Amino acid sequence: MLKTLRGACITSVQFQQIRLGHRVRGKAPIYCRTIKERLDELNYKDELHTTRIDIGFRRPNSENLRNTRMEHVKKLKNDKNLEQLARTHKLEIDLAEVRKEWMNTTGPLHRRQIADHYGIYEHLYGEGFFIPYLNLDVFYDLKNDSVLPVCSGNVIKPAEALEQPTVAYESDGNTLWTLAFTNLDGNLKENNKEYVHWLVANIPGNAIEKGDTIAEYLRPFPLKGTGYHRYVYVLYKQNARVSYDLPKVTASSPLDDRTFVTREWYKNHQDEITPIGLAFFQCDWDHTVKDFFHNVLQTKEPVYEYDFPAPYIRPQEWFPRRKPFNLYMDKYRDPKQINKEYLLRKLKDEDPFKTPPPPLRFPNAHPLPKSMPSWLKLHERKIRLRWGRVNDV
Missing domain, CATH: 3.90.280.10 (PEBP-like)
Structure with missing residues (x-):
C-alpha cells in the first residue's frame, strides 16, 4: 500500500513537470509561492516614504x-x-x-x-x-x-x-x-x-x-x-x-x-x-x-532620437509550423542581400530608352500558374500590389 501511494505521488509530480512533451520552466506549482504572496512582494511600499501629506489649506466651511x-x-x-x-x-x-x-x-x-x-x-x-x-x-x-x-x-x-x-x-x-x-x-x-x-x-x-x-x-x-x-x-x-x-x-x-x-x-x-x-x-x-x-540662446538646438533595440529573432527551428516559407527564411538573411535581389529584379525589366509598361489595372484579376507554390503566389501578389519590401527599392 505504501509503495502504491509513493508511486502515485511520483507520477503526480512528473505530470506537473512535463506537459505534452515540454518541460515546465521553474519549480513545480506545489513548491512555488502563491499569487497573493508574489503580488504582495511586488506591490510593497514603505509607509514612511509613501504617506501623502496635505500641505495646502483645509476645505473652508x-x-x-x-x-x-x-x-x-x-x-x-x-x-x-x-x-x-x-x-x-x-x-x-x-x-x-x-x-x-x-x-x-x-x-x-x-x-x-x-x-x-x-x-x-x-x-x-x-x-x-x-x-x-x-x-x-x-x-x-x-x-x-x-x-x-x-x-x-x-x-x-x-x-x-x-x-x-x-x-x-x-x-x-x-x-x-x-x-x-x-x-x-x-x-x-x-x-x-x-x-x-x-x-x-x-x-x-x-x-x-x-x-x-x-x-x-x-x-x-x-x-x-x-x-x-x-x-x-x-x-x-x-x-x-x-x-x-x-x-x-x-x-x-x-x-x-x-x-x-x-x-x-x-x-x-x-x-x-x-x-x-x-x-x-x-x-x-x-x-x-x-x-x-x-x-x-545663441546655440545649436539639441535634438533627441529614440534608439530602438534590434528586434529579437528566436533561433531557427527544424520544422517551423504555420509560418510562410519565404518570410521565415528572410529573417535569418542579410537585409542588404534581400534588398539587392529586389533591386536587381526591378532593374531587369527597366530600359532607359523605353517607356516603362503601365501597372496592371486589376492586379488580382490576373491568374497565377497553378503549379506555383502558395508562398510564391503570395510573394507575386505583394509585388503586383506594391506591398512590403518592394517599396524600399
Missing part, C-alpha cells in the same frame, strides 16, 4: 457648504416651473453659474485627481499635495481677438505661449501672493531639476504687475524628440511679505540661472507660503523652438 447645497437642491426640486421647462426641453442653464458652482463644490477635488494622474504633485513636492480651492485662470493672447486658456493638462504649442499670459484669481487688496511657473521635464543637464520660467513674489491682491519679479517670463521650449513637457502654474498665499533671497533672472540670463527645485524652495519657505491655486498644460516641439535656440 465644509458643513456650511453642505447645508447650503442641500437647501439649494430642495428648492430646485420643489419648483414646478423648472420641472415643466425640463420636460419640454426649454430649460436654459447659465454655464458660467454651473462652472462657479462646480468650483465651489467638487471642482477642486477633480483638479487634484487630474494633477495626480499627470504626476504633478509627485514631481513638485514628492509626498506632498494640496487641493486647489482657489480658481487660477491663465489666458494666452493669440493676437486674433481670442485667448487660449490653461486648463488641467490641455495642449498649448510654444508658438501660442510666446508672451506673458494674463493671470486672474479672486483676491482682496490686503493679501500677498506668489506665482511660480516651472517646467517639470525640460532641464537640459539634470533630470531631477526644473526650469523656473516665471516667478513673481509679494503680489498685492491680484495685481501681478505690482509684484516683485524675481524671474522674468520665459517662453516654453520643449526639445524635439522628447515628447510632451508639463508646464505648471502654482499660486501661493503669503502670511506676510517674503524675501526669497534669489538672484534676479532676466530674459537674457543663461538657462543655468533658471535651474530650480520646487521641493527644496518650498521646504525653505513652508512657514511663510501655502499653495492654493493650480493650473498646468502640456507642450511639445514646434518650429519656433529652433528659432529660440538660434536667436535668443
Whole structure:
C-alpha cells in the first residue's frame, strides 16, 4: 500500500513537470509561492516614504457648504416651473453659474485627481499635495481677438505661449501672493531639476504687475524628440511679505540661472507660503523652438532620437509550423542581400530608352500558374500590389 501511494505521488509530480512533451520552466506549482504572496512582494511600499501629506489649506466651511447645497437642491426640486421647462426641453442653464458652482463644490477635488494622474504633485513636492480651492485662470493672447486658456493638462504649442499670459484669481487688496511657473521635464543637464520660467513674489491682491519679479517670463521650449513637457502654474498665499533671497533672472540670463527645485524652495519657505491655486498644460516641439535656440540662446538646438533595440529573432527551428516559407527564411538573411535581389529584379525589366509598361489595372484579376507554390503566389501578389519590401527599392 505504501509503495502504491509513493508511486502515485511520483507520477503526480512528473505530470506537473512535463506537459505534452515540454518541460515546465521553474519549480513545480506545489513548491512555488502563491499569487497573493508574489503580488504582495511586488506591490510593497514603505509607509514612511509613501504617506501623502496635505500641505495646502483645509476645505473652508465644509458643513456650511453642505447645508447650503442641500437647501439649494430642495428648492430646485420643489419648483414646478423648472420641472415643466425640463420636460419640454426649454430649460436654459447659465454655464458660467454651473462652472462657479462646480468650483465651489467638487471642482477642486477633480483638479487634484487630474494633477495626480499627470504626476504633478509627485514631481513638485514628492509626498506632498494640496487641493486647489482657489480658481487660477491663465489666458494666452493669440493676437486674433481670442485667448487660449490653461486648463488641467490641455495642449498649448510654444508658438501660442510666446508672451506673458494674463493671470486672474479672486483676491482682496490686503493679501500677498506668489506665482511660480516651472517646467517639470525640460532641464537640459539634470533630470531631477526644473526650469523656473516665471516667478513673481509679494503680489498685492491680484495685481501681478505690482509684484516683485524675481524671474522674468520665459517662453516654453520643449526639445524635439522628447515628447510632451508639463508646464505648471502654482499660486501661493503669503502670511506676510517674503524675501526669497534669489538672484534676479532676466530674459537674457543663461538657462543655468533658471535651474530650480520646487521641493527644496518650498521646504525653505513652508512657514511663510501655502499653495492654493493650480493650473498646468502640456507642450511639445514646434518650429519656433529652433528659432529660440538660434536667436535668443545663441546655440545649436539639441535634438533627441529614440534608439530602438534590434528586434529579437528566436533561433531557427527544424520544422517551423504555420509560418510562410519565404518570410521565415528572410529573417535569418542579410537585409542588404534581400534588398539587392529586389533591386536587381526591378532593374531587369527597366530600359532607359523605353517607356516603362503601365501597372496592371486589376492586379488580382490576373491568374497565377497553378503549379506555383502558395508562398510564391503570395510573394507575386505583394509585388503586383506594391506591398512590403518592394517599396524600399
